[in-house]
Amino acid sequence: MAQIFISYSRADRQFIDQLIPLIRRVYGNDSLWFDDDIHGGADWWQMILDEIEACDLFVYMVSNESLGSPYCQAELREALRLNKLILPVIVRRLNPPYPGNIEPDLAAIMRKTQHVDLSGGFRDPNIISALYAALTRLLNVAAQQPSTPVTSAPVAEPPVPDKKTRDTTVRAAYIAGAFALLAAIIAGILGLWQGALANNNTTPEAPTITSIIQNVTDTPQANPTVTLTPTLTITPTDTPTLSLTEVEGT
DSSP states (O other): OOSEEEEOOGGGHHHHHHHHHHHHHHHOTTSEEOGGGOOTTSOHHHHHHHHHHHOSEEEEEEOHHHHHOHHHHHHHHHHHHTTOEEEEEEOSOOSSOTTOSOOHHHHHHHHTSOOEEOTTOSOOHHHHHHHHHHHHHHHHHHHHSOOOOSOSSOOOOOOOOOHHHHHHHHHHHHHHHHHHHHHHHHHHHHHHHHHHHHHOOOOOOOOOHHHHHHHHHHSOOOOOOOOOOOOOOOOOOOOOOOOHHHHHTO
16 A cells, blocks of 8 residues: 555646656655546545555645645545644645635644645755655654544545536636626727827817808908900991982982
C-alpha cells in the first residue's frame, strides 16, 4: 500500500503532474497514491477510504478549488477521523489567504498544522528542500506513532452532482453572461453617441420660418438698375394718292 495519499482538485492537475515524479524519484514509485490509479468498475469512494486508511501521511494540495471541493473536504475529514498526519501544500495563491475559504472547523485545524508553500512553483530549490524535509520528518513520525481512529463510522460519500443539472446550470450561466456582455456593449455605444452629441458644438441648428423672415428683413438689398431703351415709333399717315391725269398735264 501507498505511504502518501495525495488529495487534490482537478483544477490543479498540471501542478500534480509535475510534483508526482519528484516525490517518486525520492521515495519510490510505490510511495504514493492519488485517484489516477482508480480503475474502471471500482467502487471509487470505498477505494479512497481504503487508501486513506492505509496511508501514513495525508498530503492536502491547497488551492481555492480544493478548499471548496466537497470531495477534497470529505477526504480531509476522513484523514482527521483516522488521526492521520496531515501536510497541507499550497499549490496556488489563495484568496482569502491561508487557510483560505474552507469550513471553520477545518480552517482551525489547518492553522495549527505545518504547511509548505509551493505557490511560487518548482524553481526555488529551498522550497523543494522544505517539502522533502517535511515529508521525511512526518513519515518518520508516522512509523513510530500508529494512528488510532477517532470515530468508527467513515465519512459518507459526497453527493455527485447530476450531470444534466450541472450542464443546465453551466449553460444558463453562459447565456446570462452573454446577455450581460451584450447589454454592456449596447450601453457603451449609447454612451459614446450621447457624449459625441453633447460635445459637438459646431452642428448648426435647423433654420426656422421666423429666422428666415428675420434674415430677409435685416439684410439690406441693392437698388435695382433699370436700363431704358428708347423705342422710336412711327405712325404712318394717310398715303397721298396721285392721279394719272395730273401727271400727264405737267
